[in-house]
Amino acid sequence: MNIQNSDQEVVQVAFDWLSSGHLVFLVTVVRTWGSSPRPVGSIAAVRDDGELVGSVSGGCVEKQLVESIIRENVQTGSSEAPVSGQHRISTMQVDDEQARRFGLSCGGELELVFEPLTDPADIQELATACSERRSIERTVDLSTGHAELQEVASSSLKVKPFHYDGTTLVKLFGSNWRVLIIGAGQLSRYTAQFATALDYEVLVCDPRPGFQQAWQVEPISVMDMSPDDAVIQYASDANSAVLALTHDPNLDDLALLEALPSNAFYVGALGSRRNYEKRKTRLSGLGLTDDDIERLAGPIGVDIGSRTSAEIAVSIVAHLIQVRNTE
Secondary structure: OOOOOHHHHHHHHHHHHHHOOOOEEEEEEEEEEEOOOOOOOOEEEEEOOOOEEEOOOOOOOHHHHHHHHHHHHHHHOOOOOOOOOOOEEEEEEEOHHHHHHOOOOOOEEEEEEEEEEOOHHHOHHHHHHHHOOOEEEEEEEOOOOEEEEEEEOOOOOOOOOOEEOOOEEEEEEOOOOEEEEEOOOHHHHHHHHHHHHOOOEEEEEOOOHHHHHHOOEOOEOEEOOOHHHHHHHHOOOOOEEEEEOOOOHHHHHHHHHHHOOOOOOEEEEOOOHHHHHHHHHHHHHOOOOHHHHHOEEOOOOOOOOOOOHHHHHHHHHHHHHHHHHHO
């Protein structure tokens, strides 16, 4: 099963619609005020007949968004392509009544940029890059509608903040966050799929041939290398998380010895509380400092009473979200 993140899904569906002859509007959240459930940089695509993919408000203004697009096509004629560069800015509000209906604490306001697209070539390269899990920075000149793409080397993995100044819009497509999973078992499979859906670049390392052969999560492959080397090469920076999920200390501890003193924003290991205490003692004897060892999330994940592999994977990615959003 090929898991897509939200941006990849929006871009691919928009490309398919354009290829079928539809007019498509790419809609981007560029500013928010008050209680806005979706951050800046969130995108959706709206087809000329009102079909929508993605989300710019978690459901609050999507209906208004679709109605706005339909009204515009009724006025201009759906067969008429918009003038090149006719990118328009629209502000949509969520009033208190809507806020209560959708469980928000108060009303909010969104500023949205609508980009009219008429040719599949407008986003073909972007769709290809997203499907190949490449990170692409897209810069749009809103006065002309011209968009430029620049590939971002995944080895740098530096956060590229969303930028909007009224005339230029810059958004990163693809992940600038990485998860290195040690182990290719069932838990790793679920964790990899959930993390991919959350816009992480996912790498899996397992030197055990049997686990490599059984792995079936496209397009993620299993690296045949020592876990410590994988951490050093791929996951020692502040945008990376390391998840030791083999339950084999001979493999997990190798990764932890390199990950805990590194800049990785999250390091966790699978195991019970009792095993966690044993692991701390082992790691201390292998030269890690108390500060390094205290960084270890163990037992890994948020305590939600999880028992199955899928439930444990949910708890792990929930903890990743919690830690990343409070950094």
